[in-house]
Amino acid sequence: PIPTDRQIEVDIPRCHQYDELLSSPEGHAKFRRVLKAWVVSHPDLVYWQGLDSLCAPFLYLNFNNEALAYACMSAFIPKYLYNFFLKDNSHVIQEYLTVFSQMIAFHDPELSNHLNEIGFIPDVNVFPLHKIFHLWDTLLLGNSSFPFCIGVAILQQLRDRLLANGFNECILLFSDLPEIDIERCVRESINLFCWTPKSATYRQHAQPPKPTSDSNGIRSSTPFFSTECPDPPKTDLSRESIPLNDLKSEVSPRISAEDLIDLCELTVTGHFKTPTKKTKSSKPKLLVVDIRNSEDFIRGHISGSINIPFSAAFTAEGELTQGPFTTVLQSFKGKVIVIVGHVAKHTAEFAAHLVKMKYPRICILDGGINKIKPTGLLTVPSPQI
Incomplete structure (x- = not known):
């Protein structure tokens, strides 16, 4: 028994329960074991609501190999969600949302102006599993900044409705997210990624980068598919942290x-x-x-x-x-x-x-x-x- 057992028990029955595999008693038991294994093996981190959603795709694809599902999740989290599961993660979340806001302004200033005027911060809900698989197949080829591009690509599919509505209507729109064309989202997010200078998505609280000899300012789309895009190492001319x-x-x-x-x-x-x-x-x-x-x-x-x-x-x-x-x-x-x-x-x-x-x-x-x-x-x- 651990203190987060109760929250895990509440979250599991709500996570992708339209799926027969994950909604089965065996699915619930596997969910519980993988989540608890992650919590007890990361004593410096805590269970936050949403960890179950990160676990779901890996558990589904490795249903008969819980250790591999756990290993996948354990590798995914530090790359894309470094320090998101700290006990006090407010500074990490706030920085992430601020950089996302800047990415919207960089790629779609008209939409950025409107969202700022109505005071709306986009919040994307969980996609069904088949869409997540397609999206993450591309996500895993990019570095830790690629999720920003996916977020902007999703917003741009909704931009006409967002531009035409105020705060309350936008809240309703995101509470019942319309159908998103994932193929188009993947295609457009890669284009956004290639147009974004590497350092534009710098985050002080991101995972420290591994040394690499490659340093191109704007990414070419070719390496994006042929090899993993690492985060650039820090040099004297790199971005500095600011408050x-x-x-x-x-x-x-x-x-x-x-x-x-x-x-x-x-x-x-x-x-x-x-x-x-x-x-x-x-x-x-x-x-x-x-x-x-x-x-x-x-x-x-x-x-x-x-x-x-x-x-x-x-x-x-x-x-x-x-x-x-x-x-x-x-x-x-x-x-x-x-x-x-x-x-x-x-x-x-x-x-x-x-x-x-x-x-x-x-x-x-x-x-x-x-x-x-x-x-x-x-x-x-x-x-x-």
Whole structure:
């Protein structure tokens, strides 16, 4: 007997009980054994409601091998739900929801604006087993950030109904989730994953990454299917941890200096590489918007970046002030746009303005221009003759 026995006994009869195997007396007994084995073998963690739902697919697929079902669940949880089962997990959950909110803003600013206006935080219910299997077959090929992309893909299937309704209607919509096309969800989540810079989904409370020699800024869809996508190791140019309240105050995600350097294809001389001609580039185009004043910009900036000083960037109505680079910015709508400055509050506000204007794929350089200075990659314009 353990203290969580009562909660386990309550949860099991409610978990996928439409299924004959899991609803059988033997199914209940196996459920109980696997869940209790996990609880007693993880003394630093506790049983939270929802652990039964994580156990169900592995138990169903390994019904006659409880040890394998337990092993699968024990490997799955630290990769995708690291520290979710701490006794006090509020900081972990809050960080996860904040990053998810930033991912919605990154991929679908119109939907993000609406959800923020009505104060609705999406909450996806449990899918039937046959849909979970299909979804997790893809999920298990990605790293710990892939569930964010699945979440956004699901929301985008519901976006028309979400955009047309207020808070109460959205609550009702999620309490009785409409039919979701899982094949479409898988397809679109992979596309979202490939468009998302690795560091944009950084979480302080994620599982510490394993060392790897690969470091591409935006993922190519090919390695996604051919091998596991590990989480990147930490370097001097990686993202830094910031307080949760600061993270919550930012609508757009941050990306690391190493991601920016890779995405801009900067060489040690600080210039763009000459792109080789390909039928289809594995990396999307990217624009760096430097919001420092023009004097600071001239002293040194990222090669290929444009300068839109924060102080005069927007009108009182929140519209972009027309200037020499406004057209360039507008022409990059739909591509990844990185906001760079030296005042974190200003870069966050500039990014939030663009999200309000329905610019997708907006992100902020973590650490600002100061993170790039030590690399020697800043360039100074040649003097005019």
